[in-house]
Amino acid sequence: MVYSKLAYIYDVLMDDAPYDQWQTFVEHFGNQGKMLDLGCGTGRLSHLFSNVGFSVTGVDFSEDMLAYAQANTTGVQYIQQDIRELEGLTGFDVVISLCDVINYITSVSDLEKVFANVRKTLADSGLFIFDVHSLKHFEENMAGQTFAEIYDDISYVWFCEQGEETGSVEHDLTFFLLNEETGQYERFDEQHSQRTFGVETYKELLKKVGFQSVAIHVDFSIEESSEPEESQRIFFICKR
Structure with missing residues (x-):
């Protein structure tokens, strides 16, 4: 998906997005270190995490989004790649993909590719944190x-x-x-x-590509959820 002109008004449309809640949620689980932000868009989250001590690399497929991010944020390395075809990225302590980026991966085969590629980018015991909308x-x-x-x-x-x-x-x-x-x-x-897919589909694919553990949270709660499908936003905390 290429945002084209939408890149230049994206921050206006997302002005009420809960960036502070995403940041607080991730910081609860992920220690400072090397972070990879997949689907970084205009760099709002990448910039926030850079400001609190993470060494952040942002990846997005859209040239327009990345151009906007580079012009309006600092302290982040931005790279243009398709998250289904990640290359040359390794040793990250935390990989994030938030604001329903993973909902743009619309086939099971592509989801498996993304999850397998993310695992390769992580350091030992690194975390992959992503969210999706519930069915x-x-x-x-x-x-x-x-x-x-x-x-x-x-x-x-x-x-x-x-x-x-x-x-x-x-x-x-x-x-x-x-x-x-x-x-x-x-x-x-x-x-x-x-x-979006059922929680079990995501869990099965994550286990299939080799993640050791997968914890399920909902709507920014730090407590694990037993009924994630009843929520609006589902978070997956995946350990390499």
Whole structure:
């Protein structure tokens, strides 16, 4: 998925995202050291972790996202790669992939590739921490919904439709972005596909590629969950 123009307004749209909660959650489990941020986007989380002592490398597939990140954050090394094809990255103490990045991996075979590649990047006993939306959240709160927002310089309409596969959602977004030179709004469109799987599918794939242990948490709680599918956001803490 390439964000194109969305890269330049992503921080505005994500202004209310719980970055502080992601940071606190990860810091509870992961000691400071080398961190790999997969799907780093505009670098907000990468920058936060760099500021508290992690040595951070951010990876994203989108050139526009990385260009924005490099222009607006400091202290982070940014690399363009597809997280399904990671190369040359080893010895990390913590690998994170947050804000439902893994939901953009829409097939079981690609998920297995990602998990296997992540394990190779980790140091012994390193942690892989990622989150996904639950099936219940996609089905009850996303599929069939329409969202809209109006700001001074940006407006958007966001349609979410049930995809063909179980747990999949198709996002159609239309943006109107103010051109400050002309005073006119310019329209552009984005189409994104996401998919989530049951917790057992993720656990089976993680064990298959060699992770020693997998703990399940929900909605930023540091306590393990016995009923993760009833939550909105599911976290996986995976030890190499």
